[in-house]
Amino acid sequence: MEFETDFWRDAAERKSWDAIVPGEPRETVPYVLTLEAIQKYCRAVGDMHPLYFDEEYAKESVYGGLIAPPSIHILLMFSCTPTTDWMRSPGTINAGQSWTYNIPARPGDTISLQARALDKFIKRDRLFVIHDNVFFNQHGEVICSGRGWTIRPN
Numbered sequence: 001m002e003f004e005t006d007f008w009r010d011a012a013e014r015k016s017w018d019a020i021v022p023g024e025p026r027e028t029v030p031y032v033l034t035l036e037a038i039q040k041y042c043r044a045v046g047d048m049h050p051l052y053f054d055e056e057y058a059k060e061s062v063y064g065g066l067i068a069p070p071s072i073h074i075l076l077m078f079s080c081t082p083t084t085d086w087m088r089s090p091g092t093i094n095a096g097q098s099w100t101y102n103i104p105a106r107p108g109d110t111i112s113l114q115a116r117a118l119d120k121f122i123k124r125d126r127l128f129v130i131h132d133n134v135f136f137n138q139h140g141e142v143i144c145s146g147r148g149w150t151i152r153p154n
Contacts, residue, residue, distance in 0.1 A: 017127045017152050020117050028113040031079040035107035038068045039105040041075050067104035073144050076105070076135055080113035091153030095128065100144035103137075118147070127152045 043050045049071050050057040058066045058144045105111060129152055134145040 013041075017120070017129075017154060020120055020152075022117050024116060026115040027082055028080045028115055029082060031070070031076060031111045033068060033076070033107065033109045033111055034137050035066065037075065037079075038066075038072065038105075038107060041121055042069060043073060045069075045071065053095070063104060064093055065106065066107055070099075070101040070144065071148065072103070072105055073093075073099060073133075073135060076113065077133065080111060080135070081115070093151040095151050097146055097148045099144055101144045102142045105135075105137065105143050109143075110133055111143070112136045112138075112148040116133075 006008050038052055042048060049069070049091060051061060051063065051067055052058075052069060053066075058064075113133060113135055115131065115133045117133045120127070120129045122128070131148040131150065132145075133148070137141040137143055
């Protein structure tokens with residue numbers, strides 16, 4: 001699966017502030033996480049830990065094999081979300097995130113995402129949305145979960 005790099009693609013179809021309904025599940029798609037994607041991500045962010053590259057080293061670790069770094073949720077967020085549901089641009093600002101990591105994602109895992117807006121409110125004339133995201137592997141195990149806050153354009 002090729003990762004979309006045109007962040008403006010489908011921008012006109014993305015939800016406006018008024019169309020965001022707290023509690024409503026967002027559309028997501030499953031994503032098969034490959035070793036190639038993990039290693040490409042690791043190289044891009046400069047994380048060259050042998051747990052992500054060296055099969056022998058990883059087999060001897062507590063994980064028993066190659067894994068993805070916890071921050072892989074950044075790649076997964078884009079991979080599991082259709083481009084029509086990416087945050088509206090230009091103008092959306094990341095106002096903060098908090099993530100909890102449970103188990104590592106592994107090469108070959110089929111990742112699914114449950115995502116929704118929890119709340120939206122106006123503070124000092126700014127439009128805020130609180131997001132809830134949970135990533136699962138093909139066994140229904142939670143890889144990681146997080147909350148994020150964004151400031152949205154009108």
